[in-house]
Amino acid sequence: MNEQLALGIDMGGTNTAYGFVNKRGEIVRKGSVPTKGHDSVEAFIDELKNTLVPIVAELGKDNLIGAGIGAPNGNIYTGEIVFAPNMPWKGIIPMAKLVGEALGVKAILTNDANAAGIGEMMYGAAKGMKDFILVTLGTGLGSGFVANGQMIYGHDGLAGELGHVIAVRDGRKCNCGRLGCLERYASATGIVITAEEWLAQRDDRSILRLHPGKLTAKAIQDAARKGDTLALELYEYTGKILGQTLADMVAVTSPQAIIFFGGLANAGDMLLQPIKKYLEDNLLNIYKDKVQVLQSALPDADAAILGASALVW
């Protein structure tokens, strides 16, 4: 086999998924290694190397053009992971350099949400679009803003932190130290916080009362699918906060679509319909009825791998 391949790596706080991708966007081999459980970044790189080097040899070292990495707080200009709160290692990590040296190929790194955005643009729901916003709803909230067909990286490579736009002035305390950040409301973590607050304050019946102290976004999704009123209302509220905040973002970049990706977005219309409703309610007139609200068209694990691999070409 002499097909050129790019390695896409999607680095998360818990797991690191990888895929070898050809130019048509087909993942010819994929797998993952744990991110967690390594005391040092060197130990993690060792495991990654031990896993990948034999596969690279098998696929043909000469076929591998390079590696693209998507990681939280990744900076495309420096190749560094910069103070990522959800990663096991603190400070500034020169991850592109470490991965490149381990595999003997050139490596390029960007923010995980930016990588997913590039994946959607090349192979997914944003195919052919030049102006869109990608929102990843996972443990936190990540984003990639594309304008004029280009990812907005900003002067320092750190643009697109929609999760830390203030959604509620003087609202919930965020891990970043500020108050009211969007991701404290609109993420798997955020919806659970809302649920816990409501269950403590209210006394309406809900399946969710059966999970005291260990509520998850998945449990909320299951309850909502069974018609649980409080669970459905949680999506309504989360969609309201998202729709309101995104209406302001539309006024900045006037996108053709906003694409939602990640665990919480798997709730589908239960979440997307409230987002769409509150987005439209809050949009300036000139933007009304123009912005598509879409779910990612790529499998969760694949968008970031495909996007990261696309950095290489």
Added chain:
Amino acid sequence: MNEQLALGIDMGGTNTAYGFVNKRGEIVRKGSVPTKGHDSVEAFIDELKNTLVPIVAELGKDNLIGAGIGAPNGNIYTGEIVFAPNMPWKGIIPMAKLVGEALGVKAILTNDANAAGIGEMMYGAAKGMKDFILVTLGTGLGSGFVANGQMIYGHDGLAGELGHVIAVRDGRKCNCGRLGCLERYASATGIVITAEEWLAQRDDRSILRLHPGKLTAKAIQDAARKGDTLALELYEYTGKILGQTLADMVAVTSPQAIIFFGGLANAGDMLLQPIKKYLEDNLLNIYKDKVQVLQSALPDADAAILGASALVW
């Protein structure tokens, strides 16, 4: 004289300024015609034509490469002015077409704040910058977002409406029909509204009490320069609202600078220092101490003319 020239036109609700600009960014001839007072857009175009055609003949028709127009709610993709609340004529006006036909040259039109942004990027405070935000503080608040060295126009040409980002949820009623838009606080109009509210609610002494019912942004600036405490506090408050809101915008495009332009910005440090302070207070850690807060380096009238003319080249 055989120098190539571009005509830059800055269209406002009251006046329309024009300038013939050479490739070095020098305005070789300028002037203005009233926008107001024409019952129809045709009558306005007639006056513009009668003024400009003799000048074009004098400068040499063959030297004129084209005309660039900056106008409120201008759409670069269609060349139309779209429902501009502050223009004398309502609805959709194909202004680029009308001006182009009147002068017999190709004409291109964009949003007035975008034109000013291009002017700053080519000849002003943003020279050499690839990522910045231009904010015009006039009767309303306009903006141009530049990322990767390109103006963000959005999929429909209508991006960059920072004035209609919600600064205060459920706040002041805006002309657009929504509540709490930034321009109701941070503009010549906005600061006067704040002043009138405060003068009615409070009883501290202020020079501004001498202007009952006819306060202007200029009167506030004059009072502040004389050390009037209430007037200075008005800049502090206006800067707070701007700084808070712009901190969210920085999280989207991570600009190298935010450049302020227009009548209210002429207050200089009285406004810029509070903006800088509240911007820094509200920024996510990774952006702190990186964003320059600057005043436009171009004369008020010239930035939009220069920017509009730059569309032609």
